[in-house]
Amino acid sequence: MTEIRTPRLLLRRWHDDDLVPMAEINADPEVMRWIDDGAVLDLEATAEAIERWEEEWDEEGFGLFAVELLASGELIGLTGLSVPEFLPEVLPAVEISWRLGRSYWGQGYASEAAHATLEFALQDRGLDRVIAISRPADDASENVLRKLGMTQERETEDPRHGFTLTVHAIDLTEFEA
Secondary structure, eight states: OOEEEOSSEEEEOOOGGGHHHHHHHHTOHHHHTTSTTSOOOOHHHHHHHHHHHHHHHHHHSOOEEEEEETTTOOEEEEEEEEOOTTOGGGOSOOEEEEEEOGGGTTSSHHHHHHHHHHHIIIIITOOSEEEEEEOTTOHHHHHHHHHHTOEEEEEEEOTTTOOEEEEEEEETTSOOO
16 A cells, blocks of 8 residues: 655545545535636545546556545545646646645645655656646645746646646656655
């Protein structure tokens, strides 16, 4: 089983008891504001998403980790790697992303988890490049991207929803693990 420990977090594969806390995170409109079309996800949609994330682990050898606080064992969200199939123009590519419950924002957890994910991409999976896709007004994500050393590569349009997306990238041979 793939697990990564950081000073405060455990990044791990998904457990059955993660469904309800992840569904609560996905049901928060403020959390989902910058994700996909901004729609919240209910329990059933969250269960389907977790199933897809686990399938990607099996198919690609990477995926989205559940993020747990080491101190309490509490699920606080997700981070990890995926193939951004919704945006064919960037393929082949691997995308880093994260999503945390609102009560965990502003404490450095997203940066800590994302940094560990980039180390995993480089050292464990041998990837030489990772992208991130954000929306221009998502200042919190932009801040994490800067901390990771990712640079803006271009702007494009989301083919599903028509809004502007910013594609960031990092050459992992230059990443400071």
